[in-house]
Amino acid sequence: MALFTKICGLTDAAAVAAAVEHGADMAGFVFFPPSPRNLSAEQAEALLAEVPSGIDRVGLFVDPETDFLDTILAKARLDLLQLHGDETPERCRAISIYFGLPIIKAIKVSTKADLKAAKAYEDIVDWLMFDASPPKDATLPGGNGKAFDWSIMQGADFKRPWLLAGGLTPGNLTEAVQQSGARAVDVSSGVESTPGKKDPAKIRAFLDAARRL
Numbered sequence: 001m002a003l004f005t006k007i008c009g010l011t012d013a014a015a016v017a018a019a020v021e022h023g024a025d026m027a028g029f030v031f032f033p034p035s036p037r038n039l040s041a042e043q044a045e046a047l048l049a050e051v052p053s054g055i056d057r058v059g060l061f062v063d064p065e066t067d068f069l070d071t072i073l074a075k076a077r078l079d080l081l082q083l084h085g086d087e088t089p090e091r092c093r094a095i096s097i098y099f100g101l102p103i104i105k106a107i108k109v110s111t112k113a114d115l116k117a118a119k120a121y122e123d124i125v126d127w128l129m130f131d132a133s134p135p136k137d138a139t140l141p142g143g144n145g146k147a148f149d150w151s152i153m154q155g156a157d158f159k160r161p162w163l164l165a166g167g168l169t170p171g172n173l174t175e176a177v178q179q180s181g182a183r184a185v186d187v188s189s190g191v192e193s194t195p196g197k198k199d200p201a202k203i204r205a206f207l208d209a210a211r212r213l
Helices: 013-021 041-048 066-073 089-099 112-121 173-180 200-212
Strands: 004-007 026-030 056-061 080-083 103-109 127-132 162-164 184-187 192-194
Touching: 004 200, 013 026, 013 041, 013 200, 026 041, 041 066, 056 066, 066 089, 080 089, 089 103, 089 112, 103 112, 112 127, 127 184, 162 173, 173 184, 173 200
Parallel strands: 004 026, 004 184, 026 056, 056 080, 080 103, 103 127, 127 162, 162 184
Antiparallel strands: none
């Protein structure tokens, strides 16, 4: 089985083109104003038009209000919503029903005990994502380039497919997959030249490494 890949935090046409050309399965766009990867609905609309059918278009939100989701989705045609905050299972269900879209729920991990939190979401969301807990001084819930101990995912058994995230790069992807047993991976800061600026060469290197796995 080929490794499933998501490139998150795309902000310009060159990065989108690299993700599309080199075989990403999901293209992620951030709608969270504190993030250096944040997009307006109008910016996202233009970039989403460059993503062909067959590649899932994912919008990342952090504890979003329904009105904010309405505003973005009026222009940005997304296939999935990634919820990366402290959304409860009930809130995830409500958002999914209201907008008729599948949900990826991010779970913040630092120890094996943190994996238990995912169980409450298994029957509600479509994907789980395991991302490193942000450092104490971090202003962002993800995209901090921080990894957790991948080996704690080994043998993890969930009802839903899951993505490994947090600190992945073209250089450590093989080790991360071998240690975690992941079949799907998500990268953001690990393919950037500066925060919020994707490097097309790094996107290609990451996706090439994924294909070799």
